[in-house]
Every structure is written in structure tokens, then in C-alpha cells.
Amino acid sequence: MKHYEVEILDAKTKDKLCFLDKVEPNATIGEIKSMFHKSHPQWYPARQSIRLDPKGKSLKDEDVLQHLPVGTTATFYFRDLGAQISWVTVFLTEYAGPLLIYLMFYFRVPFIYAPKYDFTTSKHWVVHLACMCHSFHYVKRLLETLFVHRFSHGTMPLRNIFKNCTYYWGFAAWMAYYINHPLYTPPTYGEQQIRLALTVFLFCQIGNFSIHIALRNLRPPGSKTRKIPYPTKNPFTWIFLLVSCPNYTYELGSWLGFTLMTQCLPVAFFTLVGFIQMTVWAKGKHRSYLKEFRDYPTLRSPILPFIL
């Protein structure tokens, strides 16, 4: 069997960083990354970007050496992606924050409101309902992170955890402050409004969960394959006929429900900002689907049926 020689150069300086000889032709990029890690222990595989061209796209871990357009002496370029952190860690941290922070405001922990309100509870029943909904939402997210989601990438840049936590924790505190405030004003249309809001919220929570399950089932355990999602027997997934990323559609719906329930402007802001971000993500995902699959259904929009 003919062995390959692999040299790894720095993508920016073109310095020779590593030379590997007697590499098996069926070695994967992932295995090459492990070998490179041995000679440069500070660059664990997750932070290595290996490419054929200094300015090109990163090769995938699953790519096999002999199937790449290289000669028997293969030259790869390396870029350091920076310190990495696992997606699971980031999700757990960014979701645990809002759960705990909101509860601190709900229980009126000292130093938030005037001392005479310490550890008191709101007299409005909608405030209790809101706490249950908010907590349910984040518990659901935590459980989905642990048991449902199958991540394409193991890691993301470390700085993301600071950015993401600031966003989630900051908004959670801002919303919770007003909803649990002693001077909170309940919704204008009272029980009718709250009931409608709760229905929308629950409907969208179930919907969002259904989509997460459907997406998980597209992908066998441990794999990173991508397939077109289609409606299943679950009616909540029929929205796939009209939308590429119904998980975001339902998420928007949930937060619109929560906004209506609490009639709180900061919640509306959070919903708006989240909507903008999710639209950006949905458009990106939609574009990837269109690029990857010739037969991608043309009726679908990224996030809002027929609109966006």
C-alpha cells in the first residue's frame, strides 16, 4: 500500500509546521488533526482548520486523504480557530442563567426592589403564570440540549459564550425586573388576553418541540448527515410545507405569546431582537438547503410563510 506524506503549513506565514510521513491513504482529516495535535499540543483538533488552499474552506473531519485532490505528498494549510468551547456547554450556561435570574426577581430577592418588598410575592396571578411559562421554556431548552439536539459542530469559539450569556442573561434580568415589579400593571384586556396568550405560547412550545424531534430523527446518532426535513404524522410538523426553519417560526410565536401575556415592552424588544437574529439564521439555512439539494421544495420560505 502506497503511503502518503503530509506537510502542514501555516496559512498566513506559510511556515512548515509539521511533516507526517507514512500516512495511510484512507486516513481522515480528523486523524491527521490528531497527529498534528501530538506535535503541537496547544492546538487541539477542535481549534484546527485544515484546508487545501490558504484562503479556502475548511476540510471536514470525515474527508479521506486519498479522495482529496492532492498528490502523494499532500500540502495542507492550517489556521488556528482560537480557543474553543463545546456547543453543549454554551447552551447549558446561556439557558441556565435566565432560568435562575428570572426566579431571583420572581422571589424578590433583596437589593432588587425596595426593602419592604423583599421576599414578597406579586398579587397578580398573571405574574405567577408568566414565571411558570418562562421557567418551563428554559427547562425545555436545557433538556433539549442534553437529550434531543444533534450538533453538527462540536465546538464554537470561546468568546461566543461571553457574548451569548450577556444577551440571554441581560434580557432575562431586564424582563424579569418589570414583570415581577411591585408596580407591575396586568394586561389591559385581563383574563381574555392572558388566556389567548397562554394558548399561543403553549401551542408554539409544542410546535417548537415537535420540530426539534423531527430534525433529530433526520439524523442517525453520531452522524452529521444533512437531509431535507419533511412533514411527519405530527400535525405540528406540517408547517414544513411552507417554511424551512419552523423551529424559529414557533419560537417567535412563543415569545409573541409571552409578550401578549405580560404586556411588557422589554419582552417585546427581546422578541423583536430574537426575531431579527432568527431571520438571519433562517435565511442562511434556507440558502444552504437550496444550494445543497436540487429538489428542494419551492413553496417554502425561510421563516414566515410566503413573507420572509
Added chain:
Amino acid sequence: MSAPAMGTSKTAHTDSSNKKKKGPGTLATAYLVIYNVVMTAGWLVIAVGLVRAYLARGSYHGLYYSIEKPLKFFQTGALLEILHCAVGIVPSSVVLTGFQVMSRVFLTWAVTHSVREVQSEDSVLLFVVAWTVTEIIRYSFYTFSLLNHLPYLIKWARYTFFIVLYPMGVAGELLTIYAALPYVQKTGLYSITLPNKYNFSFDYHSFLILVMVSYIPLFPQLYFHMMRQRKKVLGYVEEYSKVE
């Protein structure tokens, strides 16, 4: 902040000698030339207004009132620059330009115009002068660049005057906001209190303090960015004789 406006189109103008770069179309160029000429003229009007008022009164005090209207008009007009970036006829970042223009507009309307008591402060004169000199240089720089005939003097001025003008403008702005604080607190200007049916509150006084604090991380970054630009654009000429 005054000098950040100088850094707005850095990508366009540090490369003004790079012939490979695609510029805006002829119509867009004509429009931009007119825009920049009008803005140069506008800020010259403000400059002249300041000088004349000073000579007439014999003191620095209260000069704001003599140029209040053109200042508001031309500074607010700069909002168009955000549009220019968004449409693509100016190759700068919409976000960066937006931030810089909005901070000027904020100072002009939400602080100086809204809090009458600060209008007679000397700090207002400090930032108005800094802005005026900066903008006259900046808009003439753009005008000449668009016409592909940039006198070295203007380029030099743009990348040198900021060294003094930027801190001067920042000082004027901060002192003005600081002077406005007690009046904002007393009158509850632009503030919303609880309870209300949208469950929202806003304390303009605290917001202004936050704005002042934000200068601490932002000002050094922008200042040193301009310094680096200066080395890049003017650097070679300091080593050899004038190349331009």
C-alpha cells in the same frame, strides 16, 4: 464624538491611489461631489458665523446662539451619509457610520437643544469648534478625492488635526452632558416612570451617565485607530521627501 467622523470612509480614501478599486457610478459621483461641496460650504458658514459673532460681541460666551440653526441643519443632514453606505455609493460600514452620525445628532438634539440651560456653557463652544474644523477638512477631503485631485495639504490636515481636535471635541461633549445632568434629573426630561400599562421605565439621567461612561472604552479605540491610519497614509512621506 468629533473625530470619529474623520475615520468614517477610511477604506475609501486611504486607497484613493489604488486604481484597481471600483468607485461609484458617474451619477453617484456627481451627487456625492455636490453633497460634499454643500456640506463643506455649510460648515464654512458655521465657522464664519462663529468668527463674526465673536468679533461683534468680544467674548466667547453664548456663541452657540449665533450658529444654532445652521449647526442643526448641517449636522442633521449628515444622516444622509448612513443612506450613502446602505445604498453602496460609499464603501463604508453602515453600522460604523450610523454610530458616528447618531452620536453627533444625539449631542446636537437630545442634549444641547433639549436642555436650554447648557446652551450658554463654554463646553458647547469647545465641541462646536472641534466639529466645525473637522468637518470642513473632512468634506473637502471627500470632495477632492472624488474629483481625483487631492491636495496633499488636505490629506495631511485630515490625518493630523484630529490629534488635537478629537480630544477637544470629546472634552466639550462630556462637559456638556455633565452640565445637563442636574437639569435632566430635576425635570425628569425624556423619562418614563412606573406604573404604566406597558410596564417599562426609562431614566434619561442614568442613560446620560451611561453614555458618558461609554466614552471610556470607545474614545481610545477610535483615537488609536486614527493614529494607525495616519501612519499608514502619511507614513511614507515622513521617511522620504514628498511623494504625492
